[in-house]
Amino acid sequence: MLQKKFEHVVLKHYPDALDTRETSIKYLGLLQNGHDIDVSNMLMATSLCSDDINIPSTSFFSVIWGPFFLGGLGGLPYTGLTGLTAFAHHVPDNGTALIFYGPHIGVTLENEVGKMYRPRQEKAGACCGALMLALERFKEDAYVPEIKPEDYQQSYLESLLYPKKEEILNDASPEIKITECTFELIDTMLHDHLKQVKNEFKIDKIVLLGGVVINTDFGIDDYFSVRNFEVIRTRYL
Ligand SMILES: [Zn+2]
DSSP, X not given: OHHHHHHHHHHHHXXXXXXXXXXXXXXXHIIIIISOOOGGGEEEEEXXXXXXXXXXXXXXXXXXXXXXXXXXXXXXXXXXXXXXHXXXXXXXXXXXXXXXXXXXXXXXXXXXXXXXXXXXOSSXXXXXXXXXXXXXXXXXXXXXXXXXXXXXXXXXXXXXXXXXXXXXHTSSOHXXXXXXXXXXXXXXXXXXXXXXXXXXXXXXXXXXXXXXXXXXXXXXOOEEEEEEEEEEXXXXX
């Protein structure tokens, strides 16, 4: 019943979203039947935000080995070329690599976006915390992000989003817009990193599944709105 109520809210903002179970059935099925990929011989990497609330979003891929964590705050692939190279070296022989990636955004039954009720907390809090913090800071006219080694991930994330500040703030839903902009960043960075370390992958195929994770209440399935599903032949990278 609660799941249905959440679905109503989620679909209002993300009409194509599927719950995590439907997502895994659809895409694992496509890999096995449409692309002749043995999903039991796959290693998954994720480029998702560090937030603990994202752990259940990846467990639906439980038949796949992994994950290797490429991501940090906001979901950017902070482990960079070294992390991606290590992941490439860990894929089973004659296996396939899967990279599941994207930003996340919370929703509440009160139809708020960018917020969620976390386990055992009475009040709704920011979700994604990193993106909503960036958004709050962008609302201050004088704020200009500068990269700080002691707060590297957040400051780097803000510096990459900063050129989109006006576009984000002028959108009807800045919370959704900053999340979309972050998807574009992660997607571009991952494709760029893959090109740079392509020779490290000794396998035939790399699968990319990217989109927006939509977090609901604890215990209720999360949702996923797919932005990119791609089976890359490594020799054509
Ligand atoms: Zn987050």
